[in-house]
Amino acid sequence: MSFEPKIIGFLCNWCAYTAADLAGISRLKYPDNIRIIRVMCTGRIEPSFVLKAFASGADGVLVAGCHPGGCHYQEGNYKAYKRTLLLKKLLPQFGIASERFRLEFIASSEGEKFARVVGEMVGQLKILGPLQTAAVRIAELDGLFGEAEGGTGGGR
Amino acid sequence: MADKLKFAFYWNASCGGCEVAVLDINEKILDVAAIADILLWPVAVDFKKHHIEVLPDKHIDVSFMNGGIRTSEQKEMAELLRRKSKTIVAFGACAYLGGIPSLANFHNREAIFQRAYIETPSTDNPGGVFPQVKTHVPEGEVELPLFFNHVYRLDQVIPVDYFLPGCPPTPAMVAAAVTAIADGNLPPAGTVFGGPSTVCDSCKRVKQEKKVKGFHRIHEIIPDPERCMLEQGIVCAGSATRDGCGTRCLNANMPCRGCFGPADGVADQGAKLLSTLSTVVDSNDLREIEKMIDQIVDPAGYLYRFGTASSLLKHKLASEEKSAHPATGRSQLEVAK
Numbered sequence: 001m002s003f004e005p006k007i008i009g010f011l012c013n014w015c016a017y018t019a020a021d022l023a024g025i026s027r028l029k030y031p032d033n034i035r036i037i038r039v040m041c042t043g044r045i046e047p048s049f050v051l052k053a054f055a056s057g058a059d060g061v062l063v064a065g066c067h068p069g070g071c072h073y074q075e076g077n078y079k080a081y082k083r084t085l086l087l088k089k090l091l092p093q094f095g096i097a098s099e100r101f102r103l104e105f106i107a108s109s110e111g112e113k114f115a116r117v118v119g120e121m122v123g124q125l126k127i128l129g130p131l132q133t134a135a136v137r138i139a140e141l142d143g144l145f146g147e148a149e150g151g152t153g154g155g156r
Numbered sequence: 157m158a159d160k161l162k163f164a165f166y167w168n169a170s171c172g173g174c175e176v177a178v179l180d181i182n183e184k185i186l187d188v189a190a191i192a193d194i195l196l197w198p199v200a201v202d203f204k205k206h207h208i209e210v211l212p213d214k215h216i217d218v219s220f221m222n223g224g225i226r227t228s229e230q231k232e233m234a235e236l237l238r239r240k241s242k243t244i245v246a247f248g249a250c251a252y253l254g255g256i257p258s259l260a261n262f263h264n265r266e267a268i269f270q271r272a273y274i275e276t277p278s279t280d281n282p283g284g285v286f287p288q289v290k291t292h293v294p295e296g297e298v299e300l301p302l303f304f305n306h307v308y309r310l311d312q313v314i315p316v317d318y319f320l321p322g323c324p325p326t327p328a329m330v331a332a333a334v335t336a337i338a339d340g341n342l343p344p345a346g347t348v349f350g351g352p353s354t355v356c357d358s359c360k361r362v363k364q365e366k367k368v369k370g371f372h373r374i375h376e377i378i379p380d381p382e383r384c385m386l387e388q389g390i391v392c393a394g395s396a397t398r399d400g401c402g403t404r405c406l407n408a409n410m411p412c413r414g415c416f417g418p419a420d421g422v423a424d425q426g427a428k429l430l431s432t433l434s435t436v437v438d439s440n441d442l443r444e445i446e447k448m449i450d451q452i453v454d455p456a457g458y459l460y461r462f463g464t465a466s467s468l469l470k471h472k473l474a475s476e477e478k479s480a481h482p483a484t485g486r487s488q489l490e491v492a493k
Binding site: 046 | 262423424426433434437440445446452456467469471472473475476477478
């Protein structure tokens with residue numbers, strides 16, 4: 001069976017989620033590899049959400065929100081853009097290709113763009129192949145993790 | 157002296173600074189000696205592993221262990237002390253979070269050996285000899301501990317009862333922990349000694365609006381000692397770091413480096429700091445934002461300086477993925493324009 005990547009999509013309520021809705025209403029065809037999580041604003045997406053998605057087995061993460069100047073909350077999308085740039089510098093330091101994480105500005109009228117972005121991303125991820133999760137990687141490293149994974153406390 | 161407490165101190169993958177931190181409590185060390193017998197402390201006392209092995213289980217009241225777990229020898233000692241101790245205290249950032257040694261999790265064993273035994277300019281190793289777990293010599297077989305591929309925090313290898321954060325823990329915290337143990341006045345297991353909030357909360361510097369037009373590395377400018385470091389464009393981990401240290405670095409006009417780890421309830425200290433750093437950028441111009449974010453060199457080093465072993469991603473991929481285009485996010489920008 002060919003590899004089907006799993007993508008977690010964090011879509012803002014006002015633009016990208018509506019665009020995804022529009023793509024559906026317009027009967028546009030796009031791959032079903034994306035699992036959508038609706039958030040009120042891309043500015044609400046903490047970087048740990050993205051890292052956790054990758055650590056939990058996502059092959060790609062898409063963050064999509066309003067175009068610059070079009071944020072329902074004035075500048076949430078700029079905050080997301082700033083975080084995205086730094087995350088895109090961080091991920092390769094962990095050996096993760098930056099294409100696995102993508103930010104797109106998709107207006108509520110751009111159902112076609114949403115379908116195209118998902119299609120493009122699936123294509124790229126199929127070339128990259130599956131991303132090993134931290135748990136898998138570390139088990140392979142020494143076989144030490146497992147019984148004690150997560151630790152015994154310490155506020156984590 | 158049957159009613160004296162029994163303590164053990166041990167070091168794993170650490171620098172030795174925590175050993176000094178124990179002595180930093182100065183004359184209070186005499187109080188420790190008055191209330192406790194020290195059954196193991198390789199840096200100061202001449203008891204060996206076999207002395208511990210013959211003790212009954214749970215004989216030691218408290219073992220203070222610093223350092224992460226990097227080798228099979230350290231794992232073995234951690235497991236031995238766990239068996240022989242009623243209470244284990246992870247002492248310092250390395251035992252608690254992985255610490256600086258866990259920055260090595262951005263490399264694997266092969267890369268580390270290649271660097272240490274071949275590439276370093278001062279190394280002369282024409283035969284390409286690497287350490288082996290077992291080596292045959294005329295006299296028989298000699299062994300070295302296995303060097304793991306990953307640096308672990310202590311509580312990823314054995315159950316730990318208490319955590320003393322810090323690089324190293326402050327004398328006040330060490331004294332407080334020892335006093336609590338001596339008085340039998342211990343908090344619930346799993347407690348991290350230290351404050352519940354963040355360093356920013358305890359920091360006395362003047363804080364106004366967190367908006368910067370660029371970032372500086374600490375050697376590039378002399379910071380204003382009164383103003384918030386971050387507002388001066390200096391990467392300061394205070395907002396993402398547990399307090400309780402007494403803001404000692406900031407008092408010395410140095411930014412917080414994050415050695416106390418995340419505050420309560422935070423999953424990933426680095427992600428929190430990443431969030432803070434990127435959103436203080438004062439611009440809504442995509443190109444200008446990009447330029448400013450580019451000034452943060454080595455984000456992983458800043459974000460996970462003391463806690464790579466505790467990060468959500470934990471370790472670099474064994475085989476680094478190749479991007480089709482450079483990892484700058486520039487392609488994003490072109491899509492956006």
